[in-house]
Amino acid sequence: DTGVSQDPRHKITKRGQNVTFRCDPISEHNRLYWYRQTLGQGPEFLTYFQNEAQLEKSRLLSDRFSAERPKGSFSTLEIQRTEQGDSAMYLCASRGTSGPYNEQFFGPGTRLTVL
């Protein structure tokens, strides 16, 4: 069990460019979440996958954001036509089906800076 990993850890891009982030959850976890976190705020829910199915997506998420989990393992989050307001830490978390605590295991995050 190597934990949740995210790649890249840092991304600097120019406004208008597209970016894609990857998340590799803990291998036996079938539930995967994406969050966005800005300075001084808690994580803000973006989307949820159970296996390969995207079961919930935040209404705050614009059409520029899309996420996939094609084989129910790793997931990608793409932001098209980035804006300066997209600058944030993007966190991925996974959760299994067993255990009493429903806890999410977070990755280290991808810090996005849009110039």
Place this chain on the structure above:
Amino acid sequence: SQKIEQNSEALNIQEGKTATLTCNYTNYSPAYLQWYRQDPGRGPVFLLLIRENEKEKRKERLKVTFDTTLKQSLFHITASQPADSATYLCALRDSGTYKYIFGTGTRLKVLA
């Protein structure tokens, strides 16, 4: 409107004292509430979960209470240490959805 609030001001306490952090929520009916710790530049780490039918939960130096009438959870760290310095987040699951809602977090600093 729905909201979950934590004291956004940093809490500074002396080593050895008990730190108490507050989480209040409005217009949610969570079946449980979670507490996480977050260090700078890292993802949150789960600490404790307390269910709506539980008044108190303990784990080592940590204690969480849950009052569904007051719609409040209190998180205590006893015999605090400088290594406890971090941001502490409370979270609940919005009923009928898969969405988890996090508070803004309270930054705790334990002074040696």
